[in-house]
Amino acid sequence: MIDVASIVSQLMQVESQPLTKYDQKTASYQSKLSAYGSLSGAVGVFQSALGGLTKSTDFKGLSATASNSDVLTASAGAKAVAGNYKVNVTQLAQSQTLTTLGLASSKSSIGTGAKTTISFQFGSVSGGFGLAGTTLNSTVARDGISNGSLTINGTAIATDSTTTSARALAEAINAKSTTTGVTATATPASTSGTLFAGFGNVRTGADGGYSLSVGGVQLAAQGANTAAGAGITAASLDTALTDPSTVLTALTNAGITVSGKAADGTLKFTRADGANLTVEEAVTGSAAAVSGGIGNGGGQVNGGSSTTAVSGISLSSTDASPITIAGSNPAAAGLTAGTGGSYLGGAFTQDASIASGVVTIDATNNSMEGIRDAVNKAGLGVTATIVSDGSANPYHLVFTSNATGANASMKMTLSGDGADPPDSALADMLSYDPAGSQKMTQTSAAQDTKLTVNGIAVTSHSNNVGEAVQGVTLTVTQTGSSTLNVSKNTGSVKTNVEAFVKAYNDLNGTLKKLTGYNADTKTGGALQGDSTAQSVQSQVRRMMTTSITGLTGSLTTLGQVGISFAKDGTLNLDSGKFSKALETSFDDIGALFGAVGRSTDTLVSFTSSTSATKPGTYALTVTQMATQGALTSSAAVPASTTIAANTTWSVTLNDGEPSNSKNTTTVTIPAGTYTAAELAKVMQSSINGASAFSSAGSSVTASIGTDGKLLLSSAKYGSASNIAVSSVSGTTTDSLFGGATPTAGKDVAGTLGGHAVTGTGQTLTGLAGTDVEGLVIDITGGAAGDRGTVSFSQGYAYQLNNLATTMLGKTGQITSRTDGINKSIADIAKQRATFADKLTGIEARYRAQYSRLDVMLSQMQTTSSYLTQQLAAISANS
Template identity: 65%
Template sequence: MAAEAAPLQGYDRKTASYQAKVSAYGQLSGAVGVFQSALSSLNSATAFKGLSTTVGNKDVLGASASSKAVAGNYRINVSQLAQAQTLMTSGMASKTSSIGLGGSTTLFFQFGSASGSFGLQGTGLSSSMLTSGLSNGSLSINGTAIATSSSTNSASALATAINDKSGTTGVTASVANIFSTFGDVATDAGGSYSLKVGNTVIATQGAGVAAGAGVTAASLDADLANSGGATATALAAAGITFTGSAAAGTLEFRSASGASVAITETATGVTGGAKTATGAANAGASYTSASSVTLAAANGNPITIAGTNPAAAGLTAGTGGSVLGGGFTQDASQPSGSVVIDSSNNTLQGVADAINKASLGVTATIVSDGSSNPYHLVLTSNKTGENASMKISLSGDGSNPPDAALQSLLGYDPGSSQSMQQTTAAQDTKLTVNGIAVSSHSNTVSEAIQGVSMTVNQVGSSTLNVARDTGSVKTNLQAFVKAYNDLSGALKKLTAYDPETKKAGALQGDPAAQSMISQLRRMLGGQITGLSGGLTNLGQVGITFGKDGTLSLDDAKLNKAMDSNFGDIAGLFTAIGKATDPNVNFVSSTAKTKPGTFDLNITNLASQGSLTSAAAVGGSTTISANTVWAVTLNDTTPSNAKNIANVTIPAGTYTADQLAKIVQSSINGSSAFSSNGTSVAASIDSNGKLVLSSSKYGSTSNIALADVSGSTVSSIFGGATPVVGTDVAGTLGGKAVVGSGQTLTGADGSDAEGLKIEVTGGALGDRGTVGFSQGYAYQLNNLATSFLGTGGLLTSVTEGLNNSIKDVAKQRDAFSAKLDDIEKRYRAQFNALDVTLSKMQSTQAYLTQQLAAISKNG
């Protein structure tokens, strides 16, 4: 049987040989995987175009640079950080008690910029102050005592005292002064001029008087200074005194009672006068010379008034403030939103929960201050910046007014009624870059320096250096060279013969391994086609083959290439597309895209779905209460409910521009659309018509409006018909392309297959060319994938070897089974022979006995 089993050794030798190759290919696959990983850092254009940033003071800011940045040195000075606006309601005894009568009331939130200043408007100064001044200690602002004395006996003097402490209080004071400018009065042939303080006329000028020949700042001051004159006597009789002078721009009238003084300027055919420069037209006006101060908080925070007698200064003890002389301009780019408050949620907690659930861009919380009415609803905008100030309006259901209690608690309009108190003002980040003023709505400042993004952390100064990131390029190329050499070394070891040990590598003479070596060297030794720059091969950046087949990197050549052709290095390694037309951008490619230059011709530009009003929008448009439209945006066939939403348009009277803003922000505030990433833009075109368009381009871009309640769609848009968007269309290299929105993709089977470009504008017809090249890293990555991927060379060979091992195992098992049969036959034969031999031995013994007996008897 040992002789019969000798062929088993052959099967074992075959199995060992196949397993050795499987192991060798496993090592080779690992080396290819490492090589492919090293290519990842070279297969992105940004790896070669990036810049590094060095920040002098990291406590002040951090920075990063994109490929669009330009090297340079910058000095950054941050003077203010962006912050979000916070509003607070007055206090309530309970957060769960009902507010109002429970009628349906809609809260509508708008976001934009508030004008005016935040502060306090003082009342008339007390008569005792005007007579005896303000004793020291009478007034403190934000915890700082204001130094006053007997000479603090006018609004101007009080403002000066307050402003002396503005560095610590953050509060400035001003006085309404109509004579900040007084131009020489001139009257034409039919003109006349009169200036009246209270009921006293202090200056007049008849027709045909030239500037400088009649009423001037100097003549006005002289007349007032004449204590025995008619003007001074009449003012004294009326209890009106004055300080300052018209010439100095400080003239201020005041009443003995501390009240403000009315001033009337009547002018016909007049130039010059109060608040009017010499030669400038003056139609006359009514003014107030106030015996009071106006306080403004620089940071928009509430002002705390205290002291022993703040009332004498026309101020009330306590903390407060509001927007003075303000207005509100909506930012159409910020979505608006609404929430309904009714009997189911008309508590402080219910309102907070409803606002938070509605995702309006506002966070609602309830704060308790520990007082007898401790609970305050606090609303904070989710965005920072001056353009994120809130306006909160309320409307009732149908023709019903909003709930009065909710209105008095929650209404807030910077230009009108302010039921809520601002506790933190919306403000921008403010900084200078090399002395140039820059502002940002957030603490992330982008594009103040081209291609650089800065994150501002605190007020202060820092330097910023932006430089080419040549170090990363060199590191990536060194890693590439090492990874290739490691792969080449692995291939060499597995395919070589060692004369000293007289042993061959597991893959010596293996055709798959030889094919890999051949393909890698051929690819690295070739040139890149389709490039428009000055670099086309690895040798130009210092990467060359040595006699032993390994790669080496010459630092001097690389540095020279980076100095002279830094922007072209990326094309050597990555897949890059570049269009000659500035309105055409390369997006992506596939492994099937062939290098080359393709002529581009555009036959149709992409458009957006839109709805344009049939007629020009009037200068004033009124939207009635409870106006709701059903908006369909970018719907499909068949229709999808997620593309349709009911949108509330807040009631009000709007100019054309305001109407466009409110419609845009209202639709974009719908969570149904924002969750889908869809939005609209509204504008007034050159014909005065309202244009509402989807932000999406292409044949799936559409928009439609339908009535639900309130003002009808037709009252704004007339009988206008929606227009569906179209896809861009054209050819690449004379071949058809697939258009979708603003993108064109090369069709299957063409050289430009998978090449995707974006056409953002321009004209129809020939649009230049689109060049595409595949760099070394891109090609090598595809080659490595062809080795390792499903159906790849290494995968296929390894699968074949494993199948061969299985076949040999089957052959060995079959032969082993055959050996069992042979052994059984041999044993059967042996047993039969043994029986026969036993019988023969028995016969022999018998015959021996018989012969012995015969011999004995004979």
């Protein structure tokens, strides 16, 4: 028998020898693919190391460190200036809180359910917040105020028998101001305006004498035996009180002012400091020795008189919080026990930069809970909550402004439906005007952050204070003092540059290993002689040894900052030279590494560029400035304009083609009578308060021009900027704008270095295919015409980053090469598979052939055995 399997196996070993060559080719390609993987990774790591160096702003960062982080923290931007600052925070910003009187139920209906609109406006308030006391009782002038009669905010005010005037009471209160947070001011003490009405001519008999004094200053005196009309008269008093006058000088020195005339009965004396003011007639002689004088116009006998004018006090809360009055007899001080406070003589000035809004209350939501939910849902910049104090009428509706700062005080005005008045119960509960009706209690006043920087006073509406130190944002957390050190962040720059040097050396080492020859092992790298790998190496090195073009600073090469190549191709960093460059040319180092755009016009700013933007200096010509869509009234608005109740307008803002309904909404203008300036503020805040616009990032500005006309403008610039208004109800738009037609905005237009650009709003962008492709600049002011130049340069890190991106991109060198290798591997695999399929056929043929031969040999052996047997038999028979 033939060993077919062994024979076929040996034959197939010979036939299969080409498979080894296929495997060897595949292994070779796999080795290169792995090597390119290493190369790709090294280029990626190198690119990552460039991340902190590609923008010039990466080199302008400064660090800001506060000595007392409990008081403030700080961050410094690119515009910050290194230095040391002393910061003293005396007040933190807070929001205003208003609280209603208590009700027994938060769910019960309030009022009749008549449709009522609540308008929320925000602004600043002038005038002190506190309590106005009444005039002190005349018994106080005699007996004083007993100790324990008055406490303010839990602190007892020390009073006694000497506290006989408003001035003395104010002094006693102010002695405790540091603990009460309250200061007192005595109101002026004035004599009655009719005290000298009917002043009679003074007559003195043989033993009579008369003198008249005010506040201890003698106005006039008359001796004995003077007939009526021959001495003191109303006219003579007026003469004595006419400047120049020693009497008038004496009164002035005593703090007493004079108004009116005795002759017409209007003579009045006032003491501004609130001290008691006594008018005294002193009479001597027998019972009828003197006649005439005060109240004796008919010549009646004058037995002498003394009249004391007293005043009261007003209290002012230093932080505009409620004041609590208590004690055994606060009425003696002209005050009423309890907690409260209001703005006294206040005025409200709306801040147009804060959006206002309205909410409608009717029979569906006229409960505390309904009002709360309606306000919160409307997104007015106010949070409404309900607080229970556990009393008989425990539920209070509390409104808190979402914004902090003294400019975020609330004004709440209620109006009815059309000509109907607002629901009286709601108006009596919710009306709050610092200049008028204040139905709610202010439990927390809107206030600014107050601090000093190197002794200079600074205020901020929030606790994040920007630009108190240029380019630095302070976040204050409590009152107190701290020093602030702002310094160049050279440490991070040096770290980034060191990482850049290391990453290049790692890349260079990887390339050297992959493309070089190891004399010790007598083996070459996987990419030895590979043109793509050699190209990567040469491109990177060539880029790093070429000077940067387009720079306007003092640095143009890496060698100038201490970065140079060693003989073995590695990159070295001279720390000393680099540190010196950081000290002397910090800003220019940014340009050496990153992409930098600079303009000679301060109103032109570089925004961005692309890898296609070519370095150079380009002349900028503006042929058309960007404008805003606007509507200007046809005539000057009057000095006073009344907006009717239920005034609503349809406003369309920044609508496009085709029109989108989302760009149109209904706006409510709060009812009231406004000056021209106030009208502009009301319109701006009302339109900006519409959620449809605020959610879309659209807004308007309103102002009164020098010609007195009302100007309403979209805050947006360009062809997408437009505005239109039309009346829905109440005061019409035509009554204010006179049927004027709005104008649409225009995009900026011009050229850069003579190249075509496209304008969008205030932004110019270089067109594809030009030297300025992808260069983006903003033109925020100025006029059409020649606007200087815009210079652009690409630093080393920026160029290398773009190069790495190109190499690793879908069509880049490395990607294309690895794609080619993968294709070759796939082709070999396909060829190998085809050849393997062919070997299967060959093996089958061999097996068939040798199997038939084996059968034939078997048959022949059988025949041979038979013949042998037969021959043997014949032989035996013979």
